[in-house]
Amino acid sequence: MYKTEKMNLIQKSRSFLNRYQKLQILVHSASVDYTYKNYNVERKPDFAKVTKEDIAFFDGLIPGRVVTDDHELEAHNTDWLHLVKGMSKVMVKPKTTEEVSKILKYCNDRSLAVCPQGGNTGLVGGSVPVFDEIILSMNLMNKINTVDEVAGFAVCQSGVVLEQLDQYLRDYNLMVPLDLGAKVVILAVMYQQMLVV
Ligand SMILES: Cc1cc2nc3c(=O)[nH]c(=O)nc-3n(C[C@H](O)[C@H](O)[C@H](O)COP(=O)(O)OP(=O)(O)OC[C@H]3O[C@@H](n4cnc5c(N)ncnc54)[C@H](O)[C@@H]3O)c2cc1C
Numbered sequence: 001m002y003k004t005e006k007m008n009l010i011q012k013s014r015s016f017l018n019r020y021q022k023l024q025i026l027v028h029s030a031s032v033d034y035t036y037k038n039y040n041v042e043r044k045p046d047f048a049k050v051t052k053e054d055i056a057f058f059d060g061l062i063p064g065r066v067v068t069d070d071h072e073l074e075a076h077n078t079d080w081l082h083l084v085k086g087m088s089k090v091m092v093k094p095k096t097t098e099e100v101s102k103i104l105k106y107c108n109d110r111s112l113a114v115c116p117q118g119g120n121t122g123l124v125g126g127s128v129p130v131f132d133e134i135i136l137s138m139n140l141m142n143k144i145n146t147v148d149e150v151a152g153f154a155v156c157q158s159g160v161v162l163e164q165l166d167q168y169l170r171d172y173n174l175m176v177p178l179d180l181g182a183k184v185v186i187l188a189v190m191y192q193q194m195l196v197v
Pocket of ligand 1: 080115116117118119120121122123125126127128138158159179180181182184185186
């Protein structure tokens with residue numbers, strides 16, 4: 001009983017912290033200066049700019065999962081530490097590897113720059129665009145495919161959050177032996193998932 005209450009309390013605190021962090025990003029992002037200004041970098045002219053036709057293509061491919069709302073994009077254009085800020089005008093949220101593949105093929109053919117983004121908790125500015133790159137969000141690629149209890153091995157999509165996997169594995173009496181401060185860190189950070197009994 002005591003253990004369950006403790007777990008509930010931990011979960012409530014984590015959920016509060018996540019919401020607080022999101023709010024913090026929104027409040028601070030307005031005051032962050034654009035990366036290209038701070039670091040005096042120039043956009044390469046070889047890259048194309050996103051057009052209405054590009055948005056229409058993405059909309060057709062993944063209807064309802066193309067974000068162009070500036071307000072919603074704000075948090076994805078700014079990093080967790082509020083040190084860098086990009087100006088992306090579109091974020092795509094694929095659910096499958098095939099969709100990622102089609103998006104990347106299209107972007108490659110059109111010379112459109114792409115910035116993959118997981119939990120957006122990286123501390124070195126790599127997770128946000130510098131200019132108007134298309135944000136390729138991993139948020140919806142959060143399926144845990146298989147768990148091999150004997151080998152202690154899990155196969156997941158690259159957007160699975162460490163905490164989500166850890167909770168899922170409790171049923172198997174397994175855990176993820178990696179507890180980063182950033183709870184929304186996704187599996188893209190891991191080369192392999194070693195699970196312990
Ligand atoms: C409070 C806090 C505590 C932390 N504590 C620790 C700690 O104890 N130890 C530690 O090692 N780190 C720690 N970190 C840093 C943590 O490792 C990063 O948050 C992590 O690297 C973020 O990974 P992410 O998958 O969420 O991706 P993001 O932050 O979104 O991106 C990280 C990079 O990976 C790329 N990327 C994202 N998804 C993919 C994908 N599917 N395919 C290819 N590329 C992709 C992005 O373009 C970006 O360059 C902490 C961070 C915070 C905010």
